[in-house]
Amino acid sequence: MLAVLGSEKIFSYRRYKTDILISAFISLAEKTAMESKILKLEEQLVAAILNSDVEVLEELLHDQLVFVNHTGAILSKKEDLAPHISHDLKITGLAVSDRQSQLFGDTAVVVVTKEIKGSYLNQPFESKLRFTRTWKLYEQDWKVIAVTSVPLQVG
Numbered sequence: 236m237l238a239v240l241g242s243e244k245i246f247s248y249r250r251y252k253t254d255i256l257i258s259a260f261i262s263l264a265e266k267t268a269m270e271s272k273i274l275k276l277e278e279q280l281v282a283a284i285l286n287s288d289v290e291v292l293e294e295l296l297h298d299q300l301v302f303v304n305h306t307g308a309i310l311s312k313k314e315d316l317a318p319h320i321s322h323d324l325k326i327t328g329l330a331v332s333d334r335q336s337q338l339f340g341d342t343a344v345v346v347v348t349k350e351i352k353g354s355y356l357n358q359p360f361e362s363k364l365r366f367t368r369t370w371k372l373y374e375q376d377w378k379v380i381a382v383t384s385v386p387l388q389v390g
Contacts, residue, residue, distance in 0.1 A: 328352035
């Protein structure tokens with residue numbers, strides 16, 4: 236009886252270990268798929284910003300977006316979109332570098348550096364900013380819920 240009990244424990248332990256490995260593999264595959272999806276959404280977001288594509292921006296930004304811009308002002312989604320809608324903001328160049336991302340369950344944080352050229356209210360500007368964007372999964376849709384931007388030295 237003792238030998239049978241021992242083999243059941245070994246079988247149970249092996250099965251448990253196998254289940255953990257399968258679960259870890261699935262989690263890794265899901266994580267890789269989510270990271271890939273976030274990177275594609277980031278590319279869509281950059282293209283929408285560059286082209287002032289308000290329809291895509293409306294889709295990607297959460298209605299209760301909180302954006303702390305490079306001047307420290309806190310903007311809502313409506314305030315963030317306003318210069319795109321009015322065409323007061325015209326971006327002529329946008330280069331992305333140093334992109335890093337981290338997943339936390341149904342939330343992703345992306346940190347990226349952007350060199351931006353354009354004009355605002357017909358005044359030319361050139362800036363280098365580091366953005367931190369927080370994405371959250373709502374059912375099947377990822378939305379940007381928070382953004383901060385910090386000015387960096389140009390040059």
